[in-house]
Amino acid sequence: MNDRDVEVLGRAPLFEALDEEGAKALRAIVSEVHLSRGQTLFSEDQEGDRLYVVLDGKIKLTRTAPDGRENLLSVLGPSEMFGELSLFDPRPRTASAIAVTESRLAGVGHNDLWPFLKVHPEISIHLLRALAQRLRRTNENMADLVFTDVPGRVAKALLDLAERFGQPSESGLHVHHDLTQEELAQLVGASRETVNKALADFAQRGWLRIEARAVQVLDIDRLRKRSR
Amino acid sequence: MNDRDVEVLGRAPLFEALDEEGAKALRAIVSEVHLSRGQTLFSEDQEGDRLYVVLDGKIKLTRTAPDGRENLLSVLGPSEMFGELSLFDPRPRTASAIAVTESRLAGVGHNDLWPFLKVHPEISIHLLRALAQRLRRTNENMADLVFTDVPGRVAKALLDLAERFGQPSESGLHVHHDLTQEELAQLVGASRETVNKALADFAQRGWLRIEARAVQVLDIDRLRKRSR
């Protein structure tokens, strides 16, 4: 684990409460996992009590309906945490974790983390905050599903991805989200075709340019307006 | 606060980790609130750092869209907790809490609870579990919004309400949910009219009988099948 990894880890809710001393001790009990694009880390219904922090790359969390249709809960990048639900609430996983790009992760198991929480109760507080934020965000998304039309949800999703993965560039903001339109559709709860049409419409209006698994955002303000 | 209240409180995630000693100390710092039907405890965007446990009655948590349309996040009964998000993540409230029936609540403020968490770190663990469960449930509901049709969501909502508020009776299960069809509609993310038609259809099939702010569930198995 290199210096950059240590820094990335430090921004995760699990580590941010700790001093250098504690962080070092916690780093000692995490194990590193490497995934190539498309590889599955864990699947729905599996037992599991490991929590992960993304060091590098992107991971998607998906749920599969009985009839096979899929639903993308979120796409996670560096410093973001997942898999903790099965750790705090001992049940099988309710989502699968799949690498969207080649990725490296840091994982901690229940047995290693638990004693740590006893010694460093301040971690729990930070975890509670992290879960509270997630819950807020999820409630937000629920409301959007009910009140916002598909183009609006696509705009929202792009803005969110832009905030987290966007790189400033000559002509605007380059958002290399690494998602196919199919995955984007699963993320906003719509069909691939409808998402395609929404994107085409935005592009035609000059708000963005479509690229392979990426977009160039040209007029972020218009996009913001469309998302409300 | 009577014996029944103490028992109800004891089933809340906040208390379940504590021994009689600790529970007594925690009870000493909660304050009781009384609300009559329709009364608002707190509103969206307000500052707030109190957490509540329902002692008696029912509370609904709602969000209001900019255009005024409403969205019901959940209906909470005795032993259930709410308002904790603003406590763990210090931001304004993202939902309003309104009494569906006359209710009594126990409330704890940030300043009183925080030192308690330091002394009893085991509470945090239980709170983490409670939030993890809520997150799972919310993800579930999101998927339903995307994959399940309105009648299916109505069936699901009724089954959930039945599980939490149902009373066995002569002809089946009496579920006095105290919600108007409008509120039920906001809960499942549909229009009042569509929910009405779904209910009428269920009743016509003999699965349930419609009453004022309540239903008699006659054939719970059919209802379960329809919800999948």
Next chain:
DNA sequence: CTCATCCTGCGATGTGCGTCACACTGTGGT
């Protein structure tokens, strides 16, 4: 008891978006 208000029931109409169908393009594998 009486009126006003909230709630329920239900048909008519319109539309956003899912589904289907198919063509085009880019990319990676051999």
Next chain:
DNA sequence: ACCACAGTGTGACGCACATCGCAGGATGAG
């Protein structure tokens, strides 16, 4: 260099559900 297949682009069609409109019933305040 080639083919196969995954991903993208776009039109035609139908349907589930929102919206609108209204009427009948329940509830509760005075």
